[in-house]
Each structure stands twice: as structure tokens, then as C-alpha cells.
Amino acid sequence: MNVWNWLAVGGAAMLALVVVAEIRRRTTTGATGRRFFRHPAAAPALFVLAFFATVALAAPLVAPYRPYQQIDIEQLADHAPSARFLLGTDPYSRDVWSRLAYGARISLGIGAIAMLVAITTGVVVGGVAGYFRRWVDATLMRLVDVGLAMPRMFMLLMVVALWEHVPLAVLVLLIGLTGWFGTSRLVRAEVLSVREREFVAAARALGAQPSRVIFRHVLPNAAAPIIVSAALGIGNVMLLEAGLSFLGMGVPSPAPSWGNMIADGWPKMAVAPWCATFPGLAISLVVMALNAVGDALRDALDPRKETA
Amino acid sequence: MAAWLVRRLAASIAIVWAVVTLTFIIIHLAHGSPFLPEQGQDIDPATLDRLRHDWGLDRPLPDQYALYLRNLARGDLGLSFALHRPVAAALAEALPNTFTLAFTALILDFAFGLALGVYQAARERRFGDIALGNVALFVNSMPTFWLGLVLLLVFAQRLGWFPVGGPRDPVLCPRVDSLACVADFAWHLTLPALTLGLVGAAGTARFQRAAMLEVVRQDFVRTARAKGLRERRVLLVHALRNALLPLITLFGLTFPFLLTGAVLVEWVFAWPGMGRLAVTAILQRDYPIVTAAALVASLMVVLGNLLADALYGVADPRIRVRAT
Numbered sequence: 254m255n256v257w258n259w260l261a262v263g264g265a266a267m268l269a270l271v272v273v274a275e276i277r278r279r280t281t282t283g284a285t286g287r288r289f290f291r292h293p294a295a296a297p298a299l300f301v302l303a304f305f306a307t308v309a310l311a312a313p314l315v316a317p318y319r320p321y322q323q324i325d326i327e328q329l330a331d332h333a334p335s336a337r338f339l340l341g342t343d344p345y346s347r348d349v350w351s352r353l354a355y356g357a358r359i360s361l362g363i364g365a366i367a368m369l370v371a372i373t374t375g376v377v378v379g380g381v382a383g384y385f386r387r388w389v390d391a392t393l394m395r396l397v398d399v400g401l402a403m404p405r406m407f408m409l410l411m412v413v414a415l416w417e418h419v420p421l422a423v424l425v426l427l428i429g430l431t432g433w434f435g436t437s438r439l440v441r442a443e444v445l446s447v448r449e450r451e452f453v454a455a456a457r458a459l460g461a462q463p464s465r466v467i468f469r470h471v472l473p474n475a476a477a478p479i480i481v482s483a484a485l486g487i488g489n490v491m492l493l494e495a496g497l498s499f500l501g502m503g504v505p506s507p508a509p510s511w512g513n514m515i516a517d518g519w520p521k522m523a524v525a526p527w528c529a530t531f532p533g534l535a536i537s538l539v540v541m542a543l544n545a546v547g548d549a550l551r552d553a554l555d556p557r558k559e560t561a
Numbered sequence: 562m563a564a565w566l567v568r569r570l571a572a573s574i575a576i577v578w579a580v581v582t583l584t585f586i587i588i589h590l591a592h593g594s595p596f597l598p599e600q601g602q603d604i605d606p607a608t609l610d611r612l613r614h615d616w617g618l619d620r621p622l623p624d625q626y627a628l629y630l631r632n633l634a635r636g637d638l639g640l641s642f643a644l645h646r647p648v649a650a651a652l653a654e655a656l657p658n659t660f661t662l663a664f665t666a667l668i669l670d671f672a673f674g675l676a677l678g679v680y681q682a683a684r685e686r687r688f689g690d691i692a693l694g695n696v697a698l699f700v701n702s703m704p705t706f707w708l709g710l711v712l713l714l715v716f717a718q719r720l721g722w723f724p725v726g727g728p729r730d731p732v733l734c735p736r737v738d739s740l741a742c743v744a745d746f747a748w749h750l751t752l753p754a755l756t757l758g759l760v761g762a763a764g765t766a767r768f769q770r771a772a773m774l775e776v777v778r779q780d781f782v783r784t785a786r787a788k789g790l791r792e793r794r795v796l797l798v799h800a801l802r803n804a805l806l807p808l809i810t811l812f813g814l815t816f817p818f819l820l821t822g823a824v825l826v827e828w829v830f831a832w833p834g835m836g837r838l839a840v841t842a843i844l845q846r847d848y849p850i851v852t853a854a855a856l857v858a859s860l861m862v863v864l865g866n867l868l869a870d871a872l873y874g875v876a877d878p879r880i881r882v883r884a885t
Contacts, residue, residue: 293691294698398572399579404858406824407839411584411851414843415591488702495704496825500840515707522710523718533707540702 269303292549309357316351370429379440443475484547659834669758674765682773701763726831813869
């Protein structure tokens with residue numbers, strides 16, 4: 254870590270603070286925003302997320318080394334945390350902090366993209382099932398029943414292991430496509446109640462197409478639970494990715510992800526605990542922040558059910 | 562009630578069948594075969610052909626599928642390629658280990674979770690509640706296997722209080738047949754069960770706290786307080802009983818979660834259960850074991866849901882199911 258890296262880290266923290274303050278200033282003018290920030294963990298959680306997102310984007314500035322660089326395999330493997338190596342080095346003499354920073358790109362990216370895939374699929378399936386009801390609903394919901402009973406981790410392991418060399422994009426897509434079942438149930442329930450309201454009947458009476466009614470009139474009024482489940486879902490995906498990578502079937506090895514950093518550090522846990530400890534802490538912290546934001550969003554969007 | 566049960570059972574069987582079929586398709590569409598020679602290994606192609614023929618892998622896929630279903634209906638899960646023994650025997654050995662682990666974890670999960678949730682609700686929005694709430698949220702956000710690694714490092718490696726893995730001492734206790742060996746088994750069980758239980762307990766506590774707070778605001782609780790009952794009695798007897806209901810849903814969801822969560826914990830602690838068996842089988846392309854593991858896993862989910870629905874009726878007569 255040289256001076257510039259420290260400055261960059263400090264800059265990332267400052268930027269995150271500014272982002273949180275700005276979000277707070279803009280949203281607390283409304284009742285929803287005020288309810289969101291009334292949750293004691295909301296602001297700190299947003300800060301954590303903003304900080305890690307900044308670190309991920311600014312990884313080349315924040316990290317002193319390249320993530321793959323084996324600095325000195327003979328002298329500097331398993332080096333304890335120090336001024337030069339903030340979080341120590343791993344068994345292959347790579348800088349753990351640099352890998353953590355670059356790994357944030359992969360881990361957060363997978364979480365966000367897979368969740369986007371899952372939420373989109375879940376919203377479309379749930380919306381269609383709830384709006385059209387009858388056999389469409391029955392068919393889709395039986396599919397969802399099967400999906401929910403499917404051991405997800407196990408299925409993903411199977412696909413990755415048997416198909417060998419699954420590209421990262423496909424893995425992300427698979428994680429997303431196995432994660433929409435719960436969301437679609439949620440959306441369906443919401444759509445079932447919204448579609449009976451007068452403004453939906455009015456839209457239909459005006460001759461709007463089903464797709465327009467679903468996406469312009471029904472879904473925006475069913476958005477609250479979708480947003481909450483998205484926030485909670487990113488965390489779940491990150492944990493899943495970590496688990497898969499830990500078994501050596503997630504993100505392929507030289508690329509840094511927080512999950513396979515734990516996997517790389519695990520065999521040396523006894524002599525170099527920092528290799529596996531810090532990535533795990535990072536995952537826990539980010540997932541915790543996502544859970545807290547999810548809780549706060551629930552309080553903000555659904556005032557009837559306050560959790561904290 | 563009977564009609565409801567029959568319908569639910571039929572639906573459950575259909576779901577399990579669908580999962581098994583899906584697994585079968587995924588496995589057989591993948592490249593490669595279980596009898597691919599490893600690199601540098603020289604095997605006569607004729608031998609490979611003979612092996613494929615012996616195991617029926619040279620037949621058309623629909624035939625293999627029909628045969629598999631026919632055997633399954635008779636309760637025959639087939640033979641494992643890699644272990645050279647019936648799949649049922651391998652499962653019979655692994656399942657009790659996983660069940661013991663998951664069940665112990667479940668008890669820890671609900672015991673800690675309930676206590677913590679009730680305590681937090683009693684101290685709502687005060688220091689104890691907020692501090693414990695954040696700790697619980699943090700623990701609940703940890704990757705289970707990582708918590709296992711940390712516990713392993715601290716309590717087994719550094720402090721040496723617990724063994725680093727395995728279900729029992731292989732020399733002193735090759736099988737659990739004496740009191741000392743039961744103690745040995747429990748000693749080996751502590752860390753993995755704690756890992757799985759703690760992560761779950763943190764979630765249960767969050768759930769239970771919310772349920773308690775909802776109940777505490779109701780009129781009958783005010784009445785109980787107005788009668789002059791002690792706060793302890795109001796909370797633990799009047800409120801808790803009514804706040805237990807949502808926990809039943811959680812039970813239906815938790816048990817399958819523990820079984821799948823156990824995959825990684827079993828891996829970390831070298832616990833010879835279903836998860837370990839399944840992952841090893843996937844790596845070895847041991848098709849019969851993989852399919853059987855998917856069968857067991859989906860069966861657990863379905864049974865968990867069924868059990869939760871049935872328990873609902875027992876716990877709350879108002880929502881006892883009608884055969885509609």
C-alpha cells in the first residue's frame with residue numbers, strides 16, 4: 254500500500270459518505286424516505302454498499318498490485334498483514350487486499366446481474382400468472398412448485414461439474430434462472446389483489462392491451478415487495494456464489510471472487526488465517542448491509558408492517 | 562382432511578418426480594461418461610464398451626429413463642458406479658449422519674433463536690435489542706461454511722477443545738456402541754451443529770422478535786398486564802404461545818434449508834453425510850447416487866412443507882384445513 258492507495262481508499266470512503274448524505278437529503282423530503290432512514294441500520298448499510306461499490310469500480314486505484322500478480326512466491330507467500338500488505342498475502346504470494354478489491358467487481362457484479370435476471374423472470378412469470386389466471390396460472394405455478402422443491406445448490410453444482418468449463422456469464426445466468434421462483438409467487442399474489450381494483454378495470458375498458466395493463470398499471474402498484482425481495486436476493490446470490498466457488502465450481506480460480514479467495518486460503522487457514530478470514534468478513538458485511546437495506550425498505554414501503 | 566391430504570400427497574409425488582426427471586435429463590445431456598479413462602491411463606476400448614453395456618449406458622436414453630423409473634417404483638435405487646454397492650446402502654449410511662447433524666442444528670437454531678427473539682422483543686428499541694439485533698443480522702449474513710472455518714480455526718486448531726473433523730474417533734470408537742463413544746460422537750458433532758445452528762438461530766431470532774412484537778401490541782396482552790400479572794408471565798405464557806405460530810412456517814422452510822446448508826458444512830468438517838456423498842458423486846459422475854440425492858433433497862422440501870401445513874392445523878384450530 255503506498256500513499257496513493259491510501260488516498261484512494263480514503264477517497265472511496267468520502268465518496269460513499271457523500272453519496273449516502275445526498276440520498277438522504279433528497280429522499281427525506283418524502284414520508285417514504287423518512288421511514289427508510291428511521292431504521293437504525295439504514296444509513297450505515299447504505300454506506301457499506303456505496304463504499305464497496307466504489308472500491309470495485311476504482312479497483313486499479315485502490316489496489317497496489319494486480320489481482321493475479323504473484324509478488325514473490327518464495328519470500329512473500331503467506332505474509333502477515335503489514336503496512337505493505339494491508340490484509341497480508343495468500344499462499345501464492347498475491348496481495349489479499351488487491352484481490353479483495355478486484356474480487357468485489359466479480360462478487361458484487363454476479364450478485365447484481367443474477368438478481369436482475371431472477372427478478373425480471375419472476376416479475377414476468379408472476380405478472381402473467383396473476384393477470385391471466387386460469388390454466389396459465391395453474392401451469393406456471395406448478396412449475397414454480399417444482400422449482401422451489403429443487404435443491405438449487407445441488408443442481409448448480411451438477412451443471413457446472415458435468416458440463417465442465419462453464420463460462421462465467423452462463424453461471425450467472427443459471428444462478429439467476431434458478432432464483433426467481435419465490436419472487437414470482439410474491440408478484441402473483443400482489444397482482445391478484447391489484448388486478449381487481451377500479452383503475453385496472455378502467456384501463457381495460459379503455460381498450461389497453463394485456464401487456465400494457467400488466468406493465469403500466471398493475472406491476473407499478475405491486476412494486477414494494479419486489480424491491481424488498483431484490484435487496485434480500487442479491488445477498489442470497491452472493492452467498493450461493495461463495496459456496497459454489499468454495500467447492501471449486503463457481504468462478505474459475507485465478508480470477509478473484511470472494512468465494513474462491515476463501516477456497517484458496519482455506520488449506521492454509523492454520524498458518525495464514527487472514528487469507529480466508531477477510532474475504533469472508535467482506536461477504537458477511539455486504540450481505541448484512543443488503544439485509545438491513547431490505548428491512549429498511551420494507552419499513553419504508555409498507556408502513557403497516559414495521560419490523561424495527 | 563383426508564381429501565386434502567390425498568391431494569397434497571399426489572402433488573408432492575408429482576413434484577418429486579419432476580425434480581428426479583430434471584436431474585436425470587441434466588446428467589445424461591452432459592458430455593462425458595462415468596467410464597472415461599483418466600489422462601495417461603490406458604484402457605482397452607473394448608473394456609469401456611463392456612462396462613457401458615453392463616451398466617446399461619449404451620441403451621437409448623428413453624429406455625434408460627423408463628428402466629430407472631420402473632426400478633424406482635419397486636424401491637430399487639440402483640447400484641453406485643463408484644462405490645460398487647447399492648445406492649440404498651450408501652444412503653442408509655449417510656442419511657442418519659445428516660439427520661443427526663440437521664436435527665441437532667435445528668434444536669440449537671430454535672432454542673437460541675426463540676430465547677434471543679423473546680429477549681429482544683422484551684427490550685424493544687433499547688440497547689440490548691439493537692446490539693443483539695445487529696449481531697444476529699451479521700451472523701445470519703455469514704456464509705455458513707466460512708463460519709465453520711472460523712470456528713474450526715479458533716476452537717479446534719488454536720484452542721484444541723474440539724476435534725477438527727469426522728464423526729468419531731476412528732481408533733477408539735470405530736462404531737458408536739458404548740457410552741464413551743456416544744460422548745465422543747457428541748463431541749465431534751458440536752462444532753458442525755453449532756455452525757449450522759448459529760446461522761439459523763440468527764434468522765429465527767429476527768423472525769421471532771417480529772412475531773412477538775406483533776402479539777405484544779394486542780388487546781389480550783394488555784388485559785393480562787392489567788390483571789396485574791408479572792411481565793415475565795405475560796411475555797412467556799400469554800404472548801409467546803401466540804407468537805409461536807409463525808415459527809411453524811419457518812420450521813417447514815428451515816429443515817430443508819439445514820439439509821442443503823449441510824452440504825458445505827459437511828464438506829468443511831469431513832462429516833460423512835448426504836451432502837458429502839452427493840458432491841463426491843457429482844465429481845465422479847456417479848449417476849445413480851446423484852439422482853438419488855436429488856430425490857432425497859426434494860422429498861425433504863416437500864415433506865417439510867406438508868408437515869408445516871399439518872402442524873398449522875394442530876396449533877391453530879381457526880385455520881384447520883378444510884377439504885375444499
